[in-house]
Amino acid sequence: MVSRSRKKRLDTRILEHELVPEHRILSLEEAAELLRTLSIKPNQLPRISINDPIVQLLGAKPGDIIEIKRRSPTAGESLYYRIVVVF
Amino acid sequence: MFEGDFKKLVNMAKKILPTSIYQELEEKVINSEKLTEESKEKILREALRQYVLSLSQPGEPVGVVGAQSIGEPGTQMTLRTFHYAGLMEFDVTLGLPRLIEIVDARREPSTPIMKVYLDEKHKYDKEKAQEIARKLEYTTIGKVLDDFEYFLGDNVVTLKLDPEQMEDKGVTVEKVIEALKRAKLGEIQVDEEDPNTIYITLSERVLPPEYMYHVSAYKDIENKIKKLYLKGVKGIKRAIIQAEEKEVDGKKITEYMIMTEGSNLAEVLRIKGVDHRKVRTNNIHEIASVLGIEAARNAIIEEIKEVLQSSGLDVDIRHVMLIADLMTVTGKIKQIGRLGIAGEKPSVLARAAFEITAKQLFDAAVKGEEERFLGVTETIIAGLVPRVGTGIVLLTSPGITSLGDSGEKQEEEK
Numbered sequence: 209m210v211s212r213s214r215k216k217r218l219d220t221r222i223l224e225h226e227l228v229p230e231h232r233i234l235s236l237e238e239a240a241e242l243l244r245t246l247s248i249k250p251n252q253l254p255r256i257s258i259n260d261p262i263v264q265l266l267g268a269k270p271g272d273i274i275e276i277k278r279r280s281p282t283a284g285e286s287l288y289y290r291i292v293v294v295f
Numbered sequence: 296m297f298e299g300d301f302k303k304l305v306n307m308a309k310k311i312l313p314t315s316i317y318q319e320l321e322e323k324v325i326n327s328e329k330l331t332e333e334s335k336e337k338i339l340r341e342a343l344r345q346y347v348l349s350l351s352q353p354g355e356p357v358g359v360v361g362a363q364s365i366g367e368p369g370t371q372m373t374l375r376t377f378h379y380a381g382l383m384e385f386d387v388t389l390g391l392p393r394l395i396e397i398v399d400a401r402r403e404p405s406t407p408i409m410k411v412y413l414d415e416k417h418k419y420d421k422e423k424a425q426e427i428a429r430k431l432e433y434t435t436i437g438k439v440l441d442d443f444e445y446f447l448g449d450n451v452v453t454l455k456l457d458p459e460q461m462e463d464k465g466v467t468v469e470k471v472i473e474a475l476k477r478a479k480l481g482e483i484q485v486d487e488e489d490p491n492t493i494y495i496t497l498s499e500r501v502l503p504p505e506y507m508y509h510v511s512a513y514k515d516i517e518n519k520i521k522k523l524y525l526k527g528v529k530g531i532k533r534a535i536i537q538a539e540e541k542e543v544d545g546k547k548i549t550e551y552m553i554m555t556e557g558s559n560l561a562e563v564l565r566i567k568g569v570d571h572r573k574v575r576t577n578n579i580h581e582i583a584s585v586l587g588i589e590a591a592r593n594a595i596i597e598e599i600k601e602v603l604q605s606s607g608l609d610v611d612i613r614h615v616m617l618i619a620d621l622m623t624v625t626g627k628i629k630q631i632g633r634l635g636i637a638g639e640k641p642s643v644l645a646r647a648a649f650e651i652t653a654k655q656l657f658d659a660a661v662k663g664e665e666e667r668f669l670g671v672t673e674t675i676i677a678g679l680v681p682r683v684g685t686g687i688v689l690l691t692s693p694g695i696t697s698l699g700d701s702g703e704k705q706e707e708e709k
Contacts, residue, residue, distance in 0.1 A: 221564065221571045222564070222571075222585065222586050222587075224571065224572045225571065225572050225573075225574075225586055225590065226572055226573055227575075227582065227586055227589075227590035227593045227594055227597075228586050228587060228589065228590045229589050229590075229593070231587075231589070254620075254623075254624040254625075254626075255624065255625050255626040256587075256588055256589075256626045257588070257626040257627065260587045260588050260626065261584070261585060261586065261587050262586075262587035262589065263587070276589055278589070280313075280315075280616075281612050282313070282315070282612060282613060282616075283313030283314060283315055283316075284313055284314035284315025284316070284317075284318060285313075285314040285315070286313065286314070288589075290588075290626070293626060295626070295627070
């Protein structure tokens with residue numbers, strides 16, 4: 209059994225891990241703008257589980273769009289979007 | 296040329312080009328003092344032109360190109376090595392078996408390994424590194440036990456501990472006694488002359504009198520004692536220190552890190568002295584559950600890259616990135632194959648063409664699935680124009696409205 213405080217301390221630390229890129233929840237306006245510029249429906253976006261540890265940390269809700277700032281070896285930095293789903 | 300035009304061009308470049316290319320341009324061209332405005336503009340335009348030209352065209356079969364680009368060098372890999380026991384004292388799966396393991400998204404790698412980097416306080420000191428390695432290694436009483444003695448009909452058993460092993464693992468007699476007490480076996484007594492000998496008077500609950508003359512009862516107790524937890528992280532079978540020499544500002548510095556056999560990312564991250572930003576495991580599912588799907592994507596890329604590099608193959612990273620993206624689109628790690636990506640194609644014929652043909656067709660028939668001929672595989676099977684490359688454009692002429700209809704229409708005309 210992991211005590212609550214111990215779990216919490218671990219939580220924020222995983223964000224600093226080298227493998228974890230920066231995640232951010234898009235606001236409603238930003239999300240609408242994104243879907244308009246890409247001219248797609250939300251279900252066409254790649255998905256991310258509501259149980260994903262990073263999503264849990266951000267406190268995102270199903271349907272939220274997460275913007276991920278990937279460090280790419282070819283492009284330097286690239287943006288990727290995932291929609292939060294329940295499974 | 297106006298000042299404003301150049302600014303516009305710069306903004307356009309910033310918007311279109313990838314960050315790394317733009318930053319290089321900004322550094323070497325836009326902020327350059329030697330170049331004239333005119334030549335700067337020419338360079339920017341050329342950079343933009345080249346970038347747009349090198350983008351994948353709509354309809355380009357990037358997946359097939361990627362599969363070929365990894366598959367062809369893969370054929371050379373098979374001949375080289377299966378298991379690679381070098382460098383370390385570990386047997387690490389490398390080469391083709393490891394590559395298959397990654398794209399098949401196995402739950403457990405055949406040789407789970409962790410690379411544990413240490414924080415500033417611990418990485419320069421061998422003693423401190425050793426201390427953490429001891430904390431990691433899963434140790435039970437069995438590992439420090441030299442001898443287990445018993446006499447049939449006697450409820451006293453004798454444990455003889457191995458002092459050498461105890462020192463190596465950093466275990467004290469007190470710790471062993473503590474573990475024994477926790478197991479509630481009975482009364483514990485340490486020999487007055489030899490501190491490494493422990494007597495346990497078994498209680499009736501542990502050794503009922505009617506089993507007093509059963510060897511198996513004693514064997515069970517021995518096994519139970521051997522499995523008692525002393526210290527360490529579950530799943531870590533072995534932890535070994537690796538020294539790495541680095542040169543910083545002309546000075547030679549030795550850095551220590553720990554390699555472990557077995558993997559338990561969540562627990563290792565909690566250990567003090569471990570650099571939580573750098574800990575690695577080759578178990579990708581574990582990364583996905585502890586660090587999230589994006590971290591797992593990065594891990595897949597790095598693992599495949601490492602396998603290819605260690606086999607001396609040069610594959611463009613973009614193909615690997617495509618695979619990793621495809622494996623993680625759904626938010627879960629999907630294998631490439633019949634149970635994952637290939638098995639989830641909407642088309643019956645495409646699935647049947649991949650593996651276990653008959654079963655796929657039977658199942659589809661039972662479910663009453665419909666074949667819509669939208670993908671590449673099924674259109675080729677049916678002799679239609681695949682929607683790939685130039686085929687992605689549907690040329691319309693009077694009488695033909697879409698690709699699927701054209702066949703029927705022609706037949707009608709006959």
